[in-house]
Amino acid sequence: MNSDNKKEDMEQPKILTLDDDFSLIKQFIDGDDNAFKVLVNRHKEKVRNIIYLTLMEPDVIDDIAQDVFITVFKNLKHFRFESQFTTWLYRITVNKCKDYLRKKNVRKIFSPIKDEEEDIASFRINEDPDIKEIVRNAISKLPDKLRIPLVLRDMEGFSYQEIAETLNCEIGTVKSRIFRAREALKKILEPLEKELFV
Amino acid sequence: MKNNRYDIEMLSAYLDGELSPKEKFYIEEKIKSSLELQRKLDELKKLKAITSEAKPDLTESYYFEARLMASLNSSESKSEKIKKWIPAFTFTSLAVALIFVLSLNPSFLMNIIEQQKGNLADFYKSNLKPLLYAANLTSEDIFNFALYEELPLDPSNTQTLKLSYDQTGKEFFEIRQNTEKKAQNNLQNFVAALELNESEQKQMDSLLKIYSEKISAQVLVNDKNAIAINPNIWNLRKAVLADILSFARKHGNENFQKIAPVGNIPSFDKNVVWLERVKTTSPKDFIICTPDTVFSAELNFDMAQLNSEMKKVAEEMKQVADEKKKQQLVFNFKIDSSLAGLKDKIKSDKNFRVFVHNNGVQVHLQEINIPEVDLPNFDSIASIISEATRNFTVVSVGSPELPEVPETRNFVIKKEGTLNTSLRNREVNIDSVIEENNKRIEINNKKRQSSNRIYNDSSLNEVKTMVDSLIIKQNEELKRQIEQLRKEIEKFRQDLQNLNNRQKIEEYEEIIKLLEEQIEI
Numbered sequence: 001m002n003s004d005n006k007k008e009d010m011e012q013p014k015i016l017t018l019d020d021d022f023s024l025i026k027q028f029i030d031g032d033d034n035a036f037k038v039l040v041n042r043h044k045e046k047v048r049n050i051i052y053l054t055l056m057e058p059d060v061i062d063d064i065a066q067d068v069f070i071t072v073f074k075n076l077k078h079f080r081f082e083s084q085f086t087t088w089l090y091r092i093t094v095n096k097c098k099d100y101l102r103k104k105n106v107r108k109i110f111s112p113i114k115d116e117e118e119d120i121a122s123f124r125i126n127e128d129p130d131i132k133e134i135v136r137n138a139i140s141k142l143p144d145k146l147r148i149p150l151v152l153r154d155m156e157g158f159s160y161q162e163i164a165e166t167l168n169c170e171i172g173t174v175k176s177r178i179f180r181a182r183e184a185l186k187k188i189l190e191p192l193e194k195e196l197f198v
Numbered sequence: 199m200k201n202n203r204y205d206i207e208m209l210s211a212y213l214d215g216e217l218s219p220k221e222k223f224y225i226e227e228k229i230k231s232s233l234e235l236q237r238k239l240d241e242l243k244k245l246k247a248i249t250s251e252a253k254p255d256l257t258e259s260y261y262f263e264a265r266l267m268a269s270l271n272s273s274e275s276k277s278e279k280i281k282k283w284i285p286a287f288t289f290t291s292l293a294v295a296l297i298f299v300l301s302l303n304p305s306f307l308m309n310i311i312e313q314q315k316g317n318l319a320d321f322y323k324s325n326l327k328p329l330l331y332a333a334n335l336t337s338e339d340i341f342n343f344a345l346y347e348e349l350p351l352d353p354s355n356t357q358t359l360k361l362s363y364d365q366t367g368k369e370f371f372e373i374r375q376n377t378e379k380k381a382q383n384n385l386q387n388f389v390a391a392l393e394l395n396e397s398e399q400k401q402m403d404s405l406l407k408i409y410s411e412k413i414s415a416q417v418l419v420n421d422k423n424a425i426a427i428n429p430n431i432w433n434l435r436k437a438v439l440a441d442i443l444s445f446a447r448k449h450g451n452e453n454f455q456k457i458a459p460v461g462n463i464p465s466f467d468k469n470v471v472w473l474e475r476v477k478t479t480s481p482k483d484f485i486i487c488t489p490d491t492v493f494s495a496e497l498n499f500d501m502a503q504l505n506s507e508m509k510k511v512a513e514e515m516k517q518v519a520d521e522k523k524k525q526q527l528v529f530n531f532k533i534d535s536s537l538a539g540l541k542d543k544i545k546s547d548k549n550f551r552v553f554v555h556n557n558g559v560q561v562h563l564q565e566i567n568i569p570e571v572d573l574p575n576f577d578s579i580a581s582i583i584s585e586a587t588r589n590f591t592v593v594s595v596g597s598p599e600l601p602e603v604p605e606t607r608n609f610v611i612k613k614e615g616t617l618n619t620s621l622r623n624r625e626v627n628i629d630s631v632i633e634e635n636n637k638r639i640e641i642n643n644k645k646r647q648s649s650n651r652i653y654n655d656s657s658l659n660e661v662k663t664m665v666d667s668l669i670i671k672q673n674e675e676l677k678r679q680i681e682q683l684r685k686e687i688e689k690f691r692q693d694l695q696n697l698n699n700r701q702k703i704e705e706y707e708e709i710i711k712l713l714e715e716q717i718e719i
Contacts, residue, residue: 041263062262
């Protein structure tokens with residue numbers, strides 16, 4: 001009896017739990033919904049960060065992040081395993097952000113005109129200026145095309161290659177846009193040059 | 199400059215560690231030899247540093263997974279999404295289709311509306327039957343119609359159709375409940391006033407009977423409480439009045455003059471049968487009054503066939519004794535609450551204006567034209583006709599049946615001698631004659647006042663004037679009769695002189711004297 005049990009243990013090797021993204025996706029495709037939960041848990045903060053850095057609007061982060069993962073859930077079964085999961089995930093995230101911006105721009109057309117030209121120099125008035133806030137505010141003034149590659153590079157540490165894949169463009173374009181973004185940002189922050197660059 | 203910009207752009211990538219070894223070697227060599235590039239690199243480094251430090255610290259999102267799973271469980275399937283959009287898609291498709299159809303056929307909607315109107319008209323037009331067969335119009339009714347423009351719509355005379363003209367001269371008709379009974383025997387009085395003989399009376403009756411049939415076909419009803427009136431009925435009324443007056447003048451001779459003392463009825467040709475003129479015009483467009491609307495529509499039906507059918511109905515009705523069964527054989531028009539809505543429904547109709555009151559409905563014709571027929575212009579002689587219609591009543595009232603009195607009473611004229619007077623062959627008590635006559639006049643006055651009671655002020659004034667003139671007329675008539683009586687007494691006196699019996703003569707002389715005294719009183 002004991003010898004039989006030992007034999008069974010020998011014949012049934014332990015199943016290794018693979019926790020890399022591809023394995024989790026395969027598990028999900030095989031019907032394991034928990035694998036999806038692990039994926040969400042692993043990438044949600046990165047997704048939320050990208051959304052925040054891309055839109056600079058804290059209030060909408062979670063809604064868009066939820067939307068991103070719902071899209072991932074619905075399309076994960078069709079994942080081709082040709083690129084990294086993160087590249088696919090970040091591309092979905094950026095596209096959702098772009099959709100949001102597009103809708104926002106349409107809404108702007110029908111909303112009363114506001115004077116959005118806020119003078120960066122006005123932050124001087126504040127007795128205790130938050131430099132990070134000033135810089136984030138300056139970055140938010142950048143056009144989407146320049147802002148997104150810049151934040152992905154300087155804040156999220158994406159390589160040019162990753163940025164190119166996420167934004168579905170050439171590396172040369174990324175390189176050029178990041179340079180232009182820095183030039184523009186420097187110009188915006190010029191009035192605060194002394195305070196910022198000492 | 200261009201090279202300089204290229205170098206600075208390369209400097210940015212150099213800072214990010216994104217240059218190939220060859221590019222890296224190139225730019226490093228450049229930096230060594232260029233103070234400007236060194237300064238620029240320093241700037242970019244600082245900028246990159248503050249940008250990286252500006253990364254926000256996001257607070258953790260609690261229950262993110264739980265919310266996500268809840269959203270996933272409640273997220274709609276594709277079919278549900280499609281279902282959600284079906285109504286919007288349907289409405290959009292219909293709108294596009296409608297725009298397309300309207301662009302191709304702009305009168306499409308109007309055609310549909312016209313068709314619906316037609317359908318509604320057909321609904322109400324169906325099964326229309328002459329109403330007045332049910333009313334079983336008598337010669338008296340036709341006579342009253344000619345004079346008073348009123349037709350009974352049912353045998354019990356509870357509803358009447360009144361034709362009239364408004365202040366502008368446009369025609370209107372009114373269907374109303376009769377609350378008071380009208381004075382009867384107008385035709386009988388008229389015949390008596392004209393002193394028509396039996397043959398003339400028959401002629402008169404047959405004339406009115408022809409009109410009765412003709413008028414019967416002018417008012418149709420059906421089981422949907424729709425009533426259709428042929429505009430020619432206004433002409434028929436004029437024609438029957440013209441024919442009655444023609445007949446009266448032709449056969450009534452000097453009696454007709456009595457009826458029309460104010461002036462002769464204008465000399466329209468008394469040999470013309472006016473009905474023939476009206477017959478030639480028979481408009482097919484009827485005015486149809488329904489609980490929903492009033493409209494004008496063409497009614498095409500075989501009048502000959504309809505007449506024969508109606509004759510059958512009339513014969514059946516004669517055979518059926520029970521009144522309720524009689525009612526079942528024909529339709530009746532009912533003035534009920536459903537007609538009350540008419541006023542609001544057709545407020546803006548250019549053809550008709552409708553007034554609904556407690557007692558019935560008034561429909562004023564606006565754009566509907568009555569067919570023009572060459573008939574005498576009764577408008578100009580309306581007052582004369584009005585006078586005449588009053589007169590023949592007075593004349594007939596003033597010729598009462600003299601009451602028989604017993605011989606034992608005073609002032610008795612015995613049936614003997616050669617008296618050639620209207621008192622001949624009668625025993626008359628003058629007191630009772632005068633008293634009876636006064637009573638009759640009084641009763642008739644009251645009757646006439648009540649039957650002519652109308653509710654607006656102007657009409658009331660008219661009625662007052664009419665009653666005044668009637669009393670004057672009656673007094674004149676009484677005077678005329680007394681005068682005639684005087685003449686008779688004079689003649690009687692002359693006759694008496696021929697008698698030989700002296701005692702008798704004295705006796706009669708005394709009676710005559712007393713009679714004269716009575717007359718004076």
